[in-house]
């Protein structure tokens with residue numbers, strides 16, 4: 001029996017198992033996703049990126065005219081999320097590397113809408129992440145971790161984030177458990193939490209605890225949410241030209257975010273393919 005192909009990649013050390021399934025034939029249940037992401041008994045990753053033609057994914061099939069390929073993203077616990085900002089760069093890199101797309105700009109369908117991707121001359125990849133939403137009901141949430149509590153800003157990118165400005169990233173503690181975000185019920189579908197410190201003008205650093213994963217080395221949608229929160233904190237809106245571009249340091253590297261006048265955030269960063277291989281079909285069958 002032939003093995004099922006896969007690749008392994010990362011963007012600022014937010015790592016993914018990439019599983020090509022062009023015609024939507026793979027039964028990618030939560031059990032298999034969890035097993036693939038297991039760092040000891042599986043391939044290991046923060047999530048899975050299924051590479052599938054958009055027409056075969058009913059939730060996003062309306063994007064098929066704009067984007068041939070859909071990034072079907074799953075968190076390491078098997079849950080589904082709207083978008084993955086680091087994942088979409090790795091996904092685009094995979095499409096080109098596998099000959100499924102040309103090397104020019106391309107569009108990727110996601111549950112969070114169609115994303116435009118651009119390959120830069122220096123090898124980095126820029127993604128139009130769309131515009132952040134800052135709902136009034138999430139304007140004053142609160143994050144608690146390691147015995148401390150901070151006010152936070154809720155940002156939808158479009159997946160849910162709570163951004164807390166802290167004095168020291170170490171104050172968030174070990175982050176082995178999810179930070180508590182209140183008031184209770186603010187995020188009925190769970191939340192990604194970013195802890196942020198200022199590093200200088202238009203320069204921040206963050207740590208993140210991701211919904212469905214735990215602490216990760218980077219989060220692209222989180223970085224975009226942090227950029228928007230930082231600009232708003234500085235009194236800057238999308239129309240303000242001052243400090244549009246920010247350096248965003250994450251534990252796994254550096255991202256660059258730019259808020260455009262239309263409110264969209266362009267996020268630029270690395271996209272690395274590390275390995276290709278075949279999954280043992282018997283192992284896959286045992287984890288369905």
Ligand SMILES: N[C@@H](CCC[C@H](N)C(=O)O)C(=O)O
Pocket residue numbers: 014075080081082083084085086087159160192210211212213216218219220221222
């Ligand atoms: N690491 C991702 C975000 C992945 C989804 C997130 N855990 C969620 O459930 O919303 C990124 O780079 O954006």
